[in-house]
Amino acid sequence: MILLVTKDLFFVPTLRAAADKCGVELVTALSFDSARVQGLPPEGLTACVLDLSGIPVAGLAEVVSELRGRFPQARLVAFGPHVQEQRLHAAREAGCQPVLTRGQLSSHIDRLMADWTLVP
Template identity: 30%
Template sequence: MSRYLVVCSDLIFTSKVSGTAQMLGLSCETVMSGAKAESVLDANDDFVGMVLDLNTPGLNLETLLRKTSAELKAKTVAFGPHVEVDKLKQAQELGCAGVFTRGQFTSELPAILQKYVS
């Protein structure tokens, strides 16, 4: 089963992502802070994709993506509020394969996970 990392502090939203992923045959590890995500990536290199909530506390997107292999970065999606234009733009500039507003991500979740992560 393919494994991916979810970086998100919203438990309800994390459940939605995890449930959708399981339906697609993916397993996930969830972390609730940017620092924990960096630590997990330092210790593991077997993730096939990553989902980033740009509103996660302590998320330093530049540092996190610097720790991310080119292969993993190619299967990383980020999402955030539509009003956070700068964060969304930064995620795109730093190489996230897909960048979505939270509404887009929620409404297209199965298709996004299939396209970018699995």
């Protein structure tokens, strides 16, 4: 199972199609602290994919720490617009790996999604 946290509802179908190709469930949430995220079991989640556009830079480390504590086995992946270098840097500093631009994610989504389905 992969968790996608984004407010960009136009981008969800792209990731859902890639997840379907890989045969993995994609759970979407508008925010990391939503009831949907809180209700997920810690086991079975292989990746948390965070859209940096919806997370303030100042709170990013806290979000990553909370998700790491809740889903210790999951990869923490972040993506955002290439022009938001401060957000991308903050995600790297907070421990997200990989950190991708939206273009990189879109261009390589099938390969990335296949990688994220593997248990780390």
